[in-house]
Amino acid sequence: MLATMEIVDILDKSEALGQMVIESEVMQEFYEAKQVMEQDAKAQELIKRFSEVKEKHEEVQRFGRYHPDYSQIMKELRVSKREMDMHDSIAAYKLTETNLQRFLDEISQLVAFSVSDKVKVPMDGAALTDSGCGCGSGGGCGCKAS
Numbered sequence: 001m002l003a004t005m006e007i008v009d010i011l012d013k014s015e016a017l018g019q020m021v022i023e024s025e026v027m028q029e030f031y032e033a034k035q036v037m038e039q040d041a042k043a044q045e046l047i048k049r050f051s052e053v054k055e056k057h058e059e060v061q062r063f064g065r066y067h068p069d070y071s072q073i074m075k076e077l078r079v080s081k082r083e084m085d086m087h088d089s090i091a092a093y094k095l096t097e098t099n100l101q102r103f104l105d106e107i108s109q110l111v112a113f114s115v116s117d118k119v120k121v122p123m124d125g126a127a128l129t130d131s132g133c134g135c136g137s138g139g140g141c142g143c144k145a146s
Helices: 005-022 025-039 041-061 070-086 088-115 124-128
Strands: none
Touching: 005 088, 025 041, 025 088, 041 070, 041 088, 070 088
16 A cells, blocks of 8 residues: 555554644543542452452353352352442542543544445444443444434
């Protein structure tokens, strides 16, 4: 592929768009929430505990319900996940993470649809909404598109 002026211009504009995303309010809120969470000792303790229980869970999953500690580990996993998710700094971080994902999804969709409304756009944050399967095809696959 030859580097034409058009390609160079597109690369420059995409780099500028990336820089605008980095400097956006949504991204700054994400970085701030992440920093608060990382400096919160209780949050780090809850994350560490959840990770340890998750490792046990993965070991138990190899045997499924037949593992002698299956019920205990499953309950411990749910409790530790809930404690982690309910902690203020972790909840705030997850909220800003969701907002950032929506922002990036919107940008991806705008860029793709500026080329053609037939372009399929991956929507990683679609699982966070009730808008259908999230394939980004605009209902072309037969899913319920919003």
